[in-house]
Amino acid sequence: MDLPKTDIQSRQLGTGDIKKLLAKYMIAALIGQGLQMCQITADGIFIGNKIGANGLATIGIIIPLLVIAIAIGSLIGIGASSLAAIQLGEDRVEHARSLFGQSIWYSLILSIVVSVLSKLNVESIVRFFGATGGLVASASAYTSVFFYGFPLTVTGCVLYFFVRLDEKPFIGMLALTVPAVVAMAIEYLCIFKFNIGIVSSAIAFNVCVGSWSLNSLYFLLNKETIFKMKFSRF
Secondary structure, eight states, X not given: OOOOHHHHHTOSTTXXXXXXHHXXXXXXXXXXXXXXXXXXXXXXXXXXXXXXXXXXXXXXXXXXXXHHHHHHHHHHHHHHHHHHHHHXXXXXXXXXXXXXXXXXXXXXXXXXXXXXXXXXXXXXXXXXXXXXXXXXXXXXXXXXXXXXXXXXXXXXXXXXXXXXXXXXXXXXXXXXXXXXHHHHHHHHIIIIISOXXXXXXXXXXXXXHHGGGGHHHHHHXXXXXXXXXXXXXX
């Protein structure tokens, strides 16, 4: 059942001042993405200073996988949230909720399948991206850990865009900033205190981006959100 007309008309998106909305959402996005970039920079500094050239070379080989993970999540998240926004604008809330549910399930199932298949072919993947000689072992170690968090990364991206659609840009911002700070601290400890090595970078990435999936708690616990995570929307 769709929301009452008054509830739809009270939403800021579609009724608020465009300039104010743009500033609000832009500031939240810039702060969140800024902290994410800080984490990436710190990753390079930590790896370069502790592990050296081989560590940076490993990161260079793995970077396409990180980009692919975020790209898949953004592909689904931007597309589904845009369609859902159109449905909300037409007062078709149930259709918007259906799009939300389908996109979450689709991203989760797709990413799990990709993760399992990739885990079975780690060495072939890193060789495809250019790993040779001694870099095969370090790149394989990184990739093995990375794919444990792959489903969280993809699904987290989708959830991030729906949090923004639900008019909570600063919750989305917190989902980017807090994990970034935590990831920097974890990577520093893993590299300099516990000497875990290149795997530390993979752990940090999973924490930094995979934690976006914690936005699911917002949709599970918040009674006022338009979107709800339900098995029935499979």
